[in-house]
Amino acid sequence: MMQKLISVEGLAVRFFTRKGTVRAVDGVSFDVDDGGIVGLVGESGCGKSATALSIMGLLGPAGETTSGSIRFKGEDLLRLSPKEMRQIRGKEISMVFQEPMNALNPVRSVGEQVAEPLKIHLGLSGGEARLRAIEMLEEVGIPDAASRYDQYPHQFSGGMGQRAMIAMALICEPKLLIADEPTTALDVTIQAQIISLLHSLRERLHMAVLLITHDFGVVAELCDVVNVMYAGVIVEWGNVVDVFDDPLHPYTRGLLRSMPRAKRRQRKLEVIGGAVPSLIELPQGCRFHPRCEYVTKRCFSEEPPVFQLNDDRLVRCWLFEGRMKL
């Protein structure tokens, strides 16, 4: 049995804006096992990125983690001081963002930025850090790494920039990599390369990955376990094969069915009606009820709890009432 590496419990994140309080994450719980790849999948505004930023302690001044716990190696990350958190960030847990060109500093060489965590966290000298960074750049598939070390971000293509970001994130051999839409800005050919790179690095470095994405295709290619998020909550959790074979929540079902599959000209796609609700004014009862084709009276007023179907299947929907409640 695999060990839990990180355990998120009842996490709630709020953003305070002029228009009102945004309940971006509203009671999210999940685990990432040691060495596992866990997907957090959902549409824009479902709270997946806010969850990631909360784990990293990077929510910024407008956001606040209002309740819950994030246990990592026996400690609650939410109770750590900023100084203690800095020792974990980039060393034990690191993050890769969607846009490599926005995440890299344009006025410092790529190599320097990749080497920086080694100097900060492991106290390596400049020369040692440089050698190790070049090795890491080679490992993520950047050709001619020694000479590219001194180049600047604008001299890198999007795909190469993302490889450099991954090198920077992994250089201290973290236990957990949070990858927030790591392939969304890339062409499909480059995406395929990055997916295969993440697979091989996970094997070699024995790290766990929390993958944040809106793309079910990427989830199918990469994850062991998937959490489907909708409007700030996880609506379904399960092993990746089970979720794709037999999606339980009406939202997951609807999404998977609405995607054009290879079958040509089935003409009409099945759709989920309506649009994603505003996180400032969430619907009463089940958050999905205004769009749900199986809606019952109860869904209008009572928010469904999480029902457990078996050891590794959870769903937040009244249709599954009578199964074990968690």
Add this chain to the structure above:
Amino acid sequence: MNDLPLLRVRNLRKSFLSKSGIFKRRRITVYAVDGIDLDIYKGKTYALVGESGCGKSTLARLIMRLVEPTGGSISYRGKNLLSVSAKEMSAIRKSMQIIFQNPYASLDPRMSVREALAEPLKAHGLWNEDEESEKELLHLLGLVGLDEEALDRYPHQFSGGQRQRICIARALALRPEFLVCDEPLSALDLSIQAQILNLLMELQERFGFTYLFITHDLSVVRHIADRVFVMLLGKIVEAGGAEEIFDSPHHPYTHLLLSAVPVLDPRARGRSRLLPVGEIPSPLEIPPGCRFQTRCPFVKDLCKVEEPLLDGNVHAVACHFPLNQKRRTASKRNE
């Protein structure tokens, strides 16, 4: 196929001047579109696919005459768009419309939906301040599934999917027959994409539209397209019926694009597939010979010296050593 194509493009080219160096003294001519031939027949759906930077959006803008070509010809219903009078062009423009990727950027935030929809009608002198015109606006909204209330609201009051509906309604205002859709889904939420795709298909059934879809999403292409053009660095490298292209791609580049698409089935993960090697070359440094040689797993000496020409009629390919076998489909579920 019937006689004359709706749109015929011959040897279309567009170059940009790229300046580099400290004082921008190094000037390089970049061909974003480098000699393209297309025939588009009425009532069909065409898809133009390729990686970012391959020139597909530039080609769309050239066809719409939003940018001026460097050379070549575009004819619409037999009229050469590059030599018609301004008056004739204005008449032709009514029948060609474009829908852009980002409905957040393509609507003026200070114009109400009423103004946005009336604008094209006014521009073509089809607007009278009367009930008839007002009815026309409601009719347009109805076509895209919006109701009367929308008329006096502003873009920021709508979601992305609704804004794209407004953009579509605006494109329909002049009763076009040919619509260019430049990545119409990619800025939209997942659950909204299917709604918009269905809408576009319904409208085609109803009005017999001809579509040119520019997209990087190959599963959408397979769902909607009759014919597919595959573009690489300014050139078309493969053209054919959608089914033939997906089942048996002849160009290694097409094969690579197809096999890079993630399959919606975790069981198919271990499948054997072509993984692209290397990087997309910069359009500034197109190698002599075949444009795909740097990434082609089957590259031979000939490919490095001689550029292959697009060859074939129904299913055309620009490759010295085209593939000729059925693509092993990754999984039954995906079929």
